[in-house]
Amino acid sequence: MxxxxxxxxxxxxxxxxxxxxxxxxxxxxxxxxxxxxxxxxxxxxxxxxxxxxxxxxxMYFQAAFALSRIRELAPQFPEWKEKQPFKAVLENDQKYLANITVNELLEIAMMTHAGTSQKEFEQEAKEFLNTAKHPRFNQLYKQxxxxxxxxxxxxxxxxxxxxxxxxxxxxxxxxxxxxxxxxxxxxxxxxxxxxxxxxxxxxxxxxxxxxxxxxxxxxxxxxxxxxxxxxxxxxxxxxxxxxxxxxxxxxxxxxxxxxxxxxxxxxxxxxxxxxxxxxxxxxxxxxxxxxxxxxxxxxxxxxxxxxx
Amino acid sequence: MxxxxxxxxxxxxxxxxxxxxxxxxxxxxxxxxxxxxxxxxxxxxxxxxxxxxxxxxxMYFQAAFALSRIRELAPQFPEWKEKQPFKAVLENDQKYLANITVNELLEIAMMTHAGTSQKEFEQEAKEFLNTAKHPRFNQLYKQxxxxxxxxxxxxxxxxxxxxxxxxxxxxxxxxxxxxxxxxxxxxxxxxxxxxxxxxxxxxxxxxxxxxxxxxxxxxxxxxxxxxxxxxxxxxxxxxxxxxxxxxxxxxxxxxxxxxxxxxxxxxxxxxxxxxxxxxxxxxxxxxxxxxxxxxxxxxxxxxxxxxx
Incomplete structure (x- = not known):
């Protein structure tokens, strides 16, 4: 820089x-x-x-992060199959996800990491930041x-x-x-x-x-x-x-x-x-x-x- | 400095x-x-x-600030005469006030300035900071x-x-x-x-x-x-x-x-x-x-x- x-x-x-x-x-x-x-x-x-x-x-990159986490946790929360925005994530409903609101995103962020320690959250998020790529530009998101x-x-x-x-x-x-x-x-x-x-x-x-x-x-x-x-x-x-x-x-x-x-x-x-x-x-x-x-x-x- | x-x-x-x-x-x-x-x-x-x-x-200096404000507002809140910590303030109960808790202090701070603008609050608090003296040392508190x-x-x-x-x-x-x-x-x-x-x-x-x-x-x-x-x-x-x-x-x-x-x-x-x-x-x-x-x-x- x-x-x-x-x-x-x-x-x-x-x-x-x-x-x-x-x-x-x-x-x-x-x-x-x-x-x-x-x-x-x-x-x-x-x-x-x-x-x-x-x-x-x-979509918001943080939403992309939540996706992987929601899929991981879905077996523990069967009600997500019928509840937005979780439903859209599990069904990979791109149209819904493209227009996800900040409030929905924050609900996901809360629900998918409640009870975890800050350290665990950071490790997961870092792993995602260091590997997940933007779907169109094929670059790490942070680039x-x-x-x-x-x-x-x-x-x-x-x-x-x-x-x-x-x-x-x-x-x-x-x-x-x-x-x-x-x-x-x-x-x-x-x-x-x-x-x-x-x-x-x-x-x-x-x-x-x-x-x-x-x-x-x-x-x-x-x-x-x-x-x-x-x-x-x-x-x-x-x-x-x-x-x-x-x-x-x-x-x-x-x-x-x-x-x-x-x-x-x-x-x-x-x-x-x-x-x-x-x-x-x-x-x-x-x-x-x-x-x-x-x-x-x-x-x-x-x-x-x-x-x- | x-x-x-x-x-x-x-x-x-x-x-x-x-x-x-x-x-x-x-x-x-x-x-x-x-x-x-x-x-x-x-x-x-x-x-x-x-x-x-x-x-x-x-006592906490901020409690002293609240005192003047409580006395000012007391006519609008007759219930304060029977409710701590307001009662202690209105009765100048030094013993109670010397041991006021952080939570009580914060309740006072909230109640006595709810609905006022940040600017009004700042003007009042500044006025107090620029005039109120420590009772023993006879100096402005900020000194x-x-x-x-x-x-x-x-x-x-x-x-x-x-x-x-x-x-x-x-x-x-x-x-x-x-x-x-x-x-x-x-x-x-x-x-x-x-x-x-x-x-x-x-x-x-x-x-x-x-x-x-x-x-x-x-x-x-x-x-x-x-x-x-x-x-x-x-x-x-x-x-x-x-x-x-x-x-x-x-x-x-x-x-x-x-x-x-x-x-x-x-x-x-x-x-x-x-x-x-x-x-x-x-x-x-x-x-x-x-x-x-x-x-x-x-x-x-x-x-x-x-x-x-």
Whole structure:
């Protein structure tokens, strides 16, 4: 993730208004002579994960992880045959799974790991992260990340931003790859979360995963609530791609200057996917508020590191 | 909070085993040649607040804050006249208040600010912090902090530790003074917490405080759970003073090397207070585990900045 500091900080971005907006923003807030200067301790940037930093189609990767686990546990839960979203998983109902909601995903995550220790969960999830491949790109999922977004993260980090993930997905799952993939440490990951119980067993400390979600789920209005809870500062930059990111982007820019909100629009069916489902409201609001809509097709010179 | 880096990093500590243990620990973990070397990103230290960084007698300062608020609101809640801990507050029952529990304190904090915006809460709490004085020392409470502990914090910060508050008290209350008092930023404060609701009113974003505590309360076994939730790393140093800190200290040192746990013992009735109530179990366990018991009487050369 090295970067030539003296050259173009965003080489995988095409020249244009959006790239220039980002660079102008960063250059103005780091310049002590500029009226928009922001001190380093207030340089907070929050990034959604699924669909913003890595691909979320054909399904959330964490849903794919749950699949294998549901199949493993199905014999113990015969009622799953008739109950969604478990039914869809067991029947491999691709249409249902493509549109699985964050709440369903979190229910699966809770049910399939309740009562296991944090260590067991981590071992399983790591194994999955180190072996499961994206069905279309045939790469480990943690490599299916958007090269321009990675450059943006590194550009911000090099300019003393604290960069955070703020994802609807599970905190513990994301922490397992965020450092390797994004150079983002565990304490800078905000995600949906379950309650854990601390205990000592044979002179080892452990956490047992409880079947109870912590409110709020880190989606929609839950994002600003958790940003306030975990950081206690307003971001000056927020990056998202869907309706689940609206409140985070709104919170970042409303009544708050200088600030910038970026909405990644998936409009490139050749190199990635084209869809607006689940982002209709965000695209509409982007016009009303001053959000920059990043077009994958227009603004990304290169989408992934593994494609030319 | 300047410090002479070339000299003694802990000038308000008396020479002795405890001071030497701390300095040896820090010097070993920052030395790349030492087998106990710890990389900067793993240099996590967690400090309890009440009774560890500042005085908790004759009562928790946050309880004192709640007092004024309860009296203000009492006409609207006639049932408080018969209900503890509200009754004790309204009757100024010093004996009851001296032993108020963390749970009671949190119930007060919830009840007396439910439905108010985060901004209103902050204004009120700031006003209190800027005016209310400690009844014995006649100083603003945020000045009744232990000078040796402040030096320890700065010493660690200067050696690339990330220093966290991990308090049973309210997250939002502590954040209002942690930066000024301890050089600890809002994102490094872990405390008990209530649910908030995000909303937009007349083009301003705001958070409304809900009468619902987030589990777990940040006390006892809740401390390691929240450390894991907020940081995702084990501390290598934990500092506490009461039974509420046992699990945090245990989590820090059990099955984890190098690590250090410090338990501050209040045994100085001349310069501060002498008490063991609420710390009996911790003092007992300190012998069993390898925790250093800091004696205020023996180890602190100077207790507060305002006393000679």
């Amino acid at each position: 090295a970067q030539n500091l003296s050259g173009d900080p965003l080489p995988s971005w095409n020249e244009g208004t959006n790239k220039q907006t980002i660079i102008n923003f960063v250059e103005s807030i780091i310049d002590p002579e500029n009226p928009n200067y922001v001190a380093p301790f207030l340089r907070i940037a929050t990034f959604d994960n699924d669909g913003t930093l890595w691909a979320e189609k054909p 299916v990340i958007y090269q321009p977004m990675l450059e943006l993260l590194i550009y911000l980090q090099n300019n003393q931003f604290k960069t955070y993930i703020c994802s609807g997905g599970g905190l513990d799952f994301i922490r397992l790859f965020s450092e390797e993939a994004y150079n983002i440490e565990p304490e800078n990951v905000i995600g949906s979360n379950i309650l854990k119980k601390y205990q000592i067993v044979s002179n080892y400390s452990q956490f047992i995963r409880q079947p109870q979600l912590i409110e709020p789920i880190n989606d929609k209005a839950g994002k600003p609530v958790n940003i306030e809870r975990f950081i206690g500062k307003k971001p000056i930059l927020a990056v998202g791609n869907s309706d689940g990111d609206i409140e985070m982007m709104q919170y970042t820019v409303i009544d708050h200057q200088p600030s910038l909100a970026l909405l990644l629009h998936h409009d490139d069916e050749i190199r990635e996917y084209r869809y607006t489902k689940g982002t209709e409201k965000a695209l509409e609001l982007a016009k009303q508020y001053r959000w920059s809509v990043i077009s994958m097709k227009q603004d990304f010179k290169q989408v992934f590191s593994f494609t030319p | 300047a410090q002479n880096l070339s000299g003694d990093p802990l000038p308000s500590w008396n020479e002795g085993t405890n001071k030497q243990t701390i300095i040896n620990f820090v010097e070993s973990i920052i030395d790349p040649e030492n087998p106990n070397y710890v990389a900067p990103f793993l240099r996590i230290a967690t400090f309890d607040n009440d009774g560890t960084l500042w005085a908790e007698k004759p 009744v902090i232990y000078q040796p502990m402040l030096e320890l914090l700065i010493y660690l910060q200067n050696n690339q530790f990330k220093t966290y508050i991990c308090s049973g008290g309210g997250l939002d209350f502590i954040r209002l003074f942690s930066e000024e008092a301890y050089n600890i930023e809002p994102e490094n404060v872990i405390g008990s917490n209530i649910l908030k609701k995000y909303q937009i009113v007349s083009n301003y974003s705001q958070f409304i405080r809900q009468p619902q505590l987030i589990e777990p309360i940040n006390d006892k076994a809740g401390k390691p759970v929240n450390i894991e939730r907020f940081i995702g790393k084990k501390p290598i140093l934990a500092v506490g003073n009461s039974d509420g800190d046992i699990e945090m200290m245990q989590y820090t040192v059990i099955d984890h090397q190098p690590s250090l746990a410090l338990l501050l013992h209040h045994d100085d009735e001349i310069r501060e207070y002498r008490y063991t109530k609420g710390t009996e179990k911790a003092l007992e366990l300190a012998k069993q585990y390898r925790w250093s018991v800091i004696s205020m009487k023996q180890d602190f050369k100077q207790v507060f900045s305002f006393t000679p």
